[in-house]
Amino acid sequence: MARTSQLLHPQREPAPLRPAATVLLLRDGPQGIEVLMTRRSMTASFAPGAYVFPGGGVDAADAQAHALSTRRPKQSDLHLTQAIAAIRESFEELGILFARHADGRWADNADIAHIDRKAPFAAQCQTQGLTLAADQVFVLAHWITDRDLPRRFDVPFLVARMPEGQTPVADEAEQFEPVWVRPVDALTRHEAGDFFIIFPTIRTLERLKAFAQVEDVLQACAVNDEPLWTSCPRAGFVDGHEVRYMEHEAPFGELALVTPDGQIHHHLDWQTDLPVPLLQNVQRLTAPNPGVMTGPGTNSYLVGDPNTGYIAIDPGPADHDHLQRLWRAAGGQIKAIVCTHSHSDHSPGAAPLQALCTHKPPILGLASKPTARANSQFTPDRELADGEKLVLQGVGVEGEVTHTLRVVHTPGHAANHLCLVLEEDGLLFSGDHVLNGSTTVIDPPDGHMGDYLDSLDKLAAACEAGGIEFILPAHGHVLGFAHQAITQLKAHRLKREAKIAAAMQALPQGSLQEWVEKAYDDVPPRLWPVAARSLQAHVDHIREQLT
16 A cells, blocks of 8 residues: 555545445346336435436345345345345335245235335235245345445445336335336437436446346346446546546556545546656656557656655656656656666657756666667666665655665566566556556567566566555556456466467468467457567467477
């Protein structure tokens, strides 16, 4: 975790969570799955006027109704209680009775007429000889309300098939206008501005689009009887508008680092004119070199503060304005310049940045190998040893402060690639070894797939041992869940390698172009020339393993 003293915003305690349950009642329509939604009252305390799925808070009585319900063998007590709460809320809000008679018949309109929506629910069902059909209610997702909101809920989104022969009737107090709608139509109407839905509803409908029939949804949920996904979103600004993101989306990690308690302060727009503070002791300046290979541009980082001075990481291309901005952001107090590797979008700015500084800070890194291309030649003032520590120290308002960068040699993307760990704050500066939003190119002979995969293992071990939570790449936003991100990246690489091996086996005399077309059939053809470079690295790795 980043030190509290280095956070940009004062810590705060998010609002407490309230247990709740929501259910998506589904049916098969002539054009696919339809889901039942209702409009909330304009005076509701949460999401007024939004179209939602029925649901509400979990009551103590819901946990006491287990004996009055049927359950699946793998259905936990918690999921059973949540299913009962969803069944109760469906009845109170829409008059839908998710219950059966002893002979297995579903409750019908006559049964519904004998139960008062405002009286204790489970006891009335028992009196009518009905058992709650909780075994037919499955967990689809687990949503935790965003940290910035004043009312927060811990809520499973459950799914169930709508009982036949029943008609939803809104209570006209909290819920209005029950409507059956296809997920794609609900999303289209929302985009058009006449069907307001909130973020978790949007994301759930987006996932629901992938299923053709209700049975497909229920079977997917029944496999493990656990949520298909869990999310507590985070929000930032893009183009001046508030935007929310789930854990798997590119900006999430950056928001978690900069505003861990959910404050909505951080702007995610890419810009090159000003430094972007990530912590009190970490700033990012993005070079004005966007492109297919560089994404939004090369990220240069400044680590340190006015009391300790700064270490500049990856000064980028020799762009005069960008280097001036780096120099000014550090107040001229640059103590060292570190290049993660020698590629032309990372190291050429080192010498001109050094020339701007009065005390001529040393340029550090690893010299390019003979395998490097002509435009990637680099010779540092001093080579860094694996495990070496670069230490900044000073005295601030709160006393002595130290920022320690530990060097980790990581060949693979380039033979002279290295990463840096900011030990006190659990940050990994990954250069091009780990990117956000794309996979790095491994371009032989300077790039080597076996070395790259071994270096991923080395970084994963470092993250686990050092409690590293965030990765600051040379291209893209900050990545969260560092160990998981590296593990998934390696799995992705190995999965790609398996496809390449299959293409080689299917076309043993094939060309690289033919193998690219088969192994990268999920990648736009315009990117195949770039993919071919990594494909060659995979081919080399496959052949090395056979010898």
